Amino acid sequence: xxxxxxxxxxxxxxxxxxxxxxxxxxxxxxxxxxxxxxxxxxxxxxxxxxxxxxxxxxxxxxxxxxxxxxxxxxxxxxxxxxxxxxxxxxxxxxxxxxxxxxxxxxxxxxxxxxxxxxxxxxxxxxxxxxxxxxxxxxxxxxxxxxxxxxxxxxxxxxxxxxxxxxxxxxxxxxxxxxxxxxxxxxxxxxxxxxxxxxxxxxxxxxxxxxxxxxxxxxxxxxxxxxxxxxxxxxxxxxxxxxxxxxxxxxxxxxxxxxxxxxxxxxxxxxxxxxxxxxxxxxxxxxxxxxxxxxxxxxxxxxxxxxxxxxxxxxxxxxxxxxxxxxxxxxxxx
Amino acid sequence: xxxxxxxxxxxxxxxxxxxxxxxxxxxxxxxxxxxxxxxxxxxxxxxxxxxxxxxxxxxxxxxxxxxxxxxxxxxxxxxxxxxxxxxxxxxxxxxxxxxxxxxxxxxxxxxxxxxxxxxxxxxxxxxxxxxxxxxxxxxxxxxxxxxxxxxxxxxxxxxxxxxxxxxxxxxxxxxxxxxxxxxxxxxxxxxxxxxxxxxxxxxxxxxxxxxxxxxxxxxxxxxxxxxxxxxxxxxxxxxxxxxxxx
Numbered sequence: 167x168x169x170x171x172x173x174x175x176x177x178x179x180x181x182x183x184x185x186x187x188x189x190x191x192x193x194x195x196x197x198x199x200x201x202x203x204x205x206x207x208x209x210x211x212x213x214x215x216x217x218x219x220x221x222x223x224x225x226x227x228x229x230x231x232x233x234x235x236x237x238x239x240x241x242x243x244x245x246x247x248x249x250x251x252x253x254x255x256x257x258x259x260x261x262x263x264x265x266x267x268x269x270x271x272x273x274x275x276x277x278x279x280x281x282x283x284x285x286x287x288x289x290x291x292x293x294x295x296x297x298x299x300x301x302x303x304x305x306x307x308x309x310x311x312x313x314x315x316x317x318x319x320x321x322x323x324x325x326x327x328x329x330x331x332x333x334x335x336x337x338x339x340x341x342x343x344x345x346x347x348x349x350x351x352x353x354x355x356x357x358x359x360x361x362x363x364x365x366x367x368x369x370x371x372x373x374x375x376x377x378x379x380x381x382x383x384x385x386x387x388x389x390x391x392x393x394x395x396x397x398x399x400x401x402x403x404x405x406x407x408x409x410x411x412x413x414x415x416x417x418x419x420x421x422x423x424x425x426x427x428x429x430x431x432x433x434x435x436x437x438x439x440x441x442x443x444x445x446x447x448x449x450x451x452x453x454x455x456x457x458x459x460x461x462x463x464x465x466x467x468x469x470x471x472x473x474x475x476x477x478x479x480x481x482x483x484x485x486x487x488x489x490x491x492x493x494x495x496x497x498x499x
Numbered sequence: 500x501x502x503x504x505x506x507x508x509x510x511x512x513x514x515x516x517x518x519x520x521x522x523x524x525x526x527x528x529x530x531x532x533x534x535x536x537x538x539x540x541x542x543x544x545x546x547x548x549x550x551x552x553x554x555x556x557x558x559x560x561x562x563x564x565x566x567x568x569x570x571x572x573x574x575x576x577x578x579x580x581x582x583x584x585x586x587x588x589x590x591x592x593x594x595x596x597x598x599x600x601x602x603x604x605x606x607x608x609x610x611x612x613x614x615x616x617x618x619x620x621x622x623x624x625x626x627x628x629x630x631x632x633x634x635x636x637x638x639x640x641x642x643x644x645x646x647x648x649x650x651x652x653x654x655x656x657x658x659x660x661x662x663x664x665x666x667x668x669x670x671x672x673x674x675x676x677x678x679x680x681x682x683x684x685x686x687x688x689x690x691x692x693x694x695x696x697x698x699x700x701x702x703x704x705x706x707x708x709x710x711x712x713x714x715x716x717x718x719x720x721x722x723x724x725x726x727x728x729x730x731x732x733x734x735x736x737x738x739x740x741x742x743x744x745x
Contacts, residue, residue: 357613365591365596369588369590369591369592375571376551376581377601377604377652378656381572435591
């Protein structure tokens with residue numbers, strides 16, 4: 167089938183988009199904030215797409231993985247701040263912690279909820295983020311509803327200067343790295359047995375089982391992978407950019423909805439889709455909030471209606487069909 | 500050794516006994532028709548054989564291995580393939596990818612990689628005559644093409660036993676004859692035992708099966724060579740009712 171060299175062509179438009187974003191952010195004054203937001207939305211879409219797009223299961227509690235990721239980083243910094251000479255290593259420990267906590271939570275949620283299908287799964291997962299939030303507040307673990315604030319610790323460990331560039335620049339670069347790795351993983355999954363198994367189970371889970379596919383295994387692979395990226399994203403974009411964490415903020419269902427819209431808008435299950443979705447969503451939200459303040463909160467509904475009516479397969483899904491037989495086809499997946 | 504043995508298999512749904520104490524035996528390479536009116540338990544029997552349901556009583560033995568409680572995804576690689584009454588393609592994937600899934604996951608070694616399975620898929624698709632459609636999305640095929648694709652998907656699994664659920668339903672008589680001839684040829688070439696479930700199209704049964712098992716209200720009514728079975732007064736009664744008293 168595909169030659170080795172053409173195998174990675176679909177990554178070109180994805181990386182091109184990120185490169186353009188990065189260059190705009192670095193070279194046009196005042197744009198970095200917008201670029202950082204767009205990177206966050208693209209990364210969020212890509213992370214969620216690995217589960218929602220590839221399995222067709224909607225996880226309404228997805229933000230919980232970002233939440234525990236944020237806590238992972240926050241805990242690493244607050245608990246280890248007193249150790250001398252850790253320096254930048256503490257950030258790495260934080261990411262490992264975020265990964266670990268997201269994996270643990272996704273295994274626990276997956277083991278229960280992935281036995282359910284379709285709407286039942288979606289409803290079962292709605293409780294996850296709210297439940298965790300009230301658990302943390304109610305049981306007063308990790309400082310309960312007072313949250314964790316660790317600006318001082320960051321300054322102390324890294325020095326004021328470094329901590330400040332970390333928050334305003336390097337955290338966003340980490341988001342970019344997460345987005346790029348998510349793109350690699352997505353393409354790898356699409357091209358491997360995992361992708362075939364996930365497509366089969368998304369289309370018809372019973373038929374997939376009869377074809378010899380261990381559907382539970384593949385659903386969990388997709389779920390945990392997706393959750394891990396969410397955890398990393400939480401750690402980078404929430405904990406490092408704004409060095410505090412409060413339960414109501416990081417377990418806010420709003421972000422799950424945004425992730426769903428981005429994936430559906432761009433084209434669920436495609437590689438390029440979440441990037442396109444993230445850009446369209448982020449740019450429209452940003453400029454709406456400038457030109458018609460308040461309206462950015464109203465865009466969910468119209469966007470969903472537009473997706474359903476005009477392109478149920480998302481922007482990239484539509485492009486994919488249109489350019490199916492042309493030379494462009496190998497770039498759009 | 501028999502390929503498949505069912506021993507007193509019973510499957511209940513609440514108070515309804517869908518399959519009632521059914522025993523049967525299928526040999527390697529045999530062509531068996533399972534016949535019965537609507538609601539006689541044919542589909543449930545299929546589901547018990549390939550693991551969608553586990554029976555409450557009895558045993559299912561495949562090549563000497565007790566698979567009564569083995570999940571379906573573990574049975575498929577042993578060599579149990581299946582097609583559905585209403586075709587169930589993976590609609591958004593291409594025909595080629597659909598068939599490749601069969602080769603990838605449905606074979607025992609489990610070590611067939613993506614490229615190899617796509618090759619197997621190409622060969623199998625050519626065999627069923629869908630070559631020019633191989634890059635189409637499976638959801639866009641005609642019903643007959645979908646059936647052929649399902650057969651290709653099952654064949655790519657290299658099954659020893661192929662369960663065909665109403666493979667001929669809704670087909671034009673000419674197509675049925677062609678399909679029968681094709682399936683027979685494939686079964687002989689690949690030495691596959693075929694269990695075909697048929698509700699009404701007796702033409703297909705007569706053309707294919709060496710043996711017919713008739714189910715009625717979940718229980719086995721007759722298990723005999725085709726001609727004998729279809730002329731059995733009990734079978735006639737199940738289908739057409741009792742002859743009126745003169």
